[in-house]
Amino acid sequence: MLYNSTENKQEVVSASQAIAQGISKDGGLFVPQEIPGYSLDTFKSMLTLDYKGIAKKVFSDYLSDFSEEEISECVEKAYTAEKFGSDNPAPLAFKSYNGNEVNILELWHGPTCAFKDMALQILPHLLTKSLKKTNDGKDAVILVATSGDTGKAALEGFKDVEHTKIIVFYPVDGVSPMQKHQMNTQEGSNVKVCAIEGNFDDAQTGVKKIFTTEEISEKLNDNNMMFSSANSINWGRLLPQIVYYISAYCEMVNSSKIKLGDKINVVVPTGNFGNILASYYAYCMGLPVNKFICASNSNNVLTDFINTGVYDKNRDFYTTISPSMDILVSSNLERLLYKLSGDNDIVTGDWMTKLKTEGKYEVTDEVKEKIKASFYGGYCDDVKTKATISKMFKEENYLCDTHTAVAVAVYDNYVSETGDKTPTVIASTASPYKFSNAVLSAVNNGEKLDMSEFDMVDKLNEISGVDVPKPLASLKDKKSRFSDVVKVDEMPEYVLNALGVK
Numbered sequence: 001m002l003y004n005s006t007e008n009k010q011e012v013v014s015a016s017q018a019i020a021q022g023i024s025k026d027g028g029l030f031v032p033q034e035i036p037g038y039s040l041d042t043f044k045s046m047l048t049l050d051y052k053g054i055a056k057k058v059f060s061d062y063l064s065d066f067s068e069e070e071i072s073e074c075v076e077k078a079y080t081a082e083k084f085g086s087d088n089p090a091p092l093a094f095k096s097y098n099g100n101e102v103n104i105l106e107l108w109h110g111p112t113c114a115f116k117d118m119a120l121q122i123l124p125h126l127l128t129k130s131l132k133k134t135n136d137g138k139d140a141v142i143l144v145a146t147s148g149d150t151g152k153a154a155l156e157g158f159k160d161v162e163h164t165k166i167i168v169f170y171p172v173d174g175v176s177p178m179q180k181h182q183m184n185t186q187e188g189s190n191v192k193v194c195a196i197e198g199n200f201d202d203a204q205t206g207v208k209k210i211f212t213t214e215e216i217s218e219k220l221n222d223n224n225m226m227f228s229s230a231n232s233i234n235w236g237r238l239l240p241q242i243v244y245y246i247s248a249y250c251e252m253v254n255s256s257k258i259k260l261g262d263k264i265n266v267v268v269p270t271g272n273f274g275n276i277l278a279s280y281y282a283y284c285m286g287l288p289v290n291k292f293i294c295a296s297n298s299n300n301v302l303t304d305f306i307n308t309g310v311y312d313k314n315r316d317f318y319t320t321i322s323p324s325m326d327i328l329v330s331s332n333l334e335r336l337l338y339k340l341s342g343d344n345d346i347v348t349g350d351w352m353t354k355l356k357t358e359g360k361y362e363v364t365d366e367v368k369e370k371i372k373a374s375f376y377g378g379y380c381d382d383v384k385t386k387a388t389i390s391k392m393f394k395e396e397n398y399l400c401d402t403h404t405a406v407a408v409a410v411y412d413n414y415v416s417e418t419g420d421k422t423p424t425v426i427a428s429t430a431s432p433y434k435f436s437n438a439v440l441s442a443v444n445n446g447e448k449l450d451m452s453e454f455d456m457v458d459k460l461n462e463i464s465g466v467d468v469p470k471p472l473a474s475l476k477d478k479k480s481r482f483s484d485v486v487k488v489d490e491m492p493e494y495v496l497n498a499l500g501v502k
């Protein structure tokens with residue numbers, strides 16, 4: 001199977017090239033030229049597989065220049081019970097909310113307690129194999145822009161991985177204290193963490209710019225290095241995320257919530273549009289899905305886009321209690337637009353150019369209709385988010401994090417608006433302990449407590465009785481290693497310095 005750029009169909013690469021390179025030279029994203037189709041019989045045969053088995057099947061259908069042995073090795077190393085707490089790294093919790101069943105897909109049992117681990121525990125293995133196949137011994141420099149969770153998950157995945165270096169940029173005031181502490185205490189000899197003065201979009205734009213600056217790439221090349229990406233613009237990030245939508249479907253069938261072939265709805269708290277796009281790819285492969293419910297916080301650019309077909313990032317930016325979704329430029333939307341426009345690289349490229357120059361574009365009526373047919377967009381603000389955490393805790397004694405709560409709230413609206421009772425899977429993207437301040441005040445009747453981060457963790461544990469994940473508990477006594485803060489235009493210099501390249 002080959003991949004091409006969303007902005008230039010002539011740019012065709014192998015799977016390993018797509019993963020090694022991360023992003024196409026023209027600025028477009030790599031997409032598979034054909035999506036493998038699964039029949040109901042294929043899904044039936046997957047009902048008896050464990051998570052690793054499903055992962056191996058999906059990976060082998062997309063990564064045609066990897067051998068079965070290579071794929072098996074990557075999967076076995078990534079999804080261990082040691083790292084994810086059990087043999088099922090993505091279990092469903094069967095709950096209800098406001099009288100409706102919700103099946104919560106817990107994607108945060110990995111080493112950094114956010115769903116990013118599902119992809120970033122395997123990406124380093126895929127990437128080192130890809131580098132061997134394609135780039136005669138060059139070291140990969142992973143540049144990451146993070147709204148909090150990707151950074152830590154990528155650091156943890158790539159720490160001390162041979163032939164890689166990783167540099168993470170995060171918005172100085174745009175992540176939770178726990179997220180900041182997780183990143184700044186990161187161990188490993190090949191890691192760097194730096195805050196930038198700006199928001200996530202500034203960090204992401206800065207990183208994209210470094211990627212596409214010829215002069216910098218040449219300098220790296222002279223030093224036997226090349227850039228790659230661990231952000232969800234990298235196909236190697238998206239592919240692993242397809243797996244858990246299939247495994248969730250199988251678990252729904254196996255636990256008699258649905259029959260094989262029945263449709264489900266999928267609700268995803270969305271930022272960069274990576275996670276929800278993975279579910280859409282699963283659907284394109286044949287997974288029976290009725291609606292994709294795209295949940296946003298007050299940064300509701302996607303809600304408006306789904307409702308009007310106009311993407312307009314010229315709006316106020318809000319810092320919310322669900323910081324991993326504080327994003328106005330959702331990079332992976334580009335892949336959806338490419339697909340819905342009938343693999344049209346020209347119009348996709350035009351829209352992306354408009355986004356860069358005017359901050360705004362409008363898709364065709366045809367694309368608008370396709371979006372409306374499959375997607376529902378909704379959003380909720382911080383007050384509603386906290387109320388949802390509180391209500392869920394009172395009703396079910398179930399603690400969800402701020403991002404998951406946004407998804408639950410938007411789903412609740414969707415059901416009241418549409419009356420649609422299709423069985424539904426809600427992606428739960430982080431442990432509540434990553435956002436203790438907001439979650440604690442939500443379950444503590446809105447009362448703010450003047451406490452240190454780790455005292456809040458203890459208090460939340462006392463109130464909820466929910467265990468604190470070990471990786472977070474063990475951070476308490478760790479010393480900070482990184483404290484750099486730079487301006488956006490200083491990012492290139494920071495990178496070259498960090499790499500010791502002149």
Ligand SMILES: *Cc1c(COP(=O)(O)O)cnc(C)c1O
Pocket residue numbers: 114115116149150232269270271272273274275276324325403429430
């Ligand atoms: C990254 C993240 C999101 C958003 O996921 P996208 O793939 O960027 O849409 C939502 N919730 C949490 C906790 C995250 O870390």
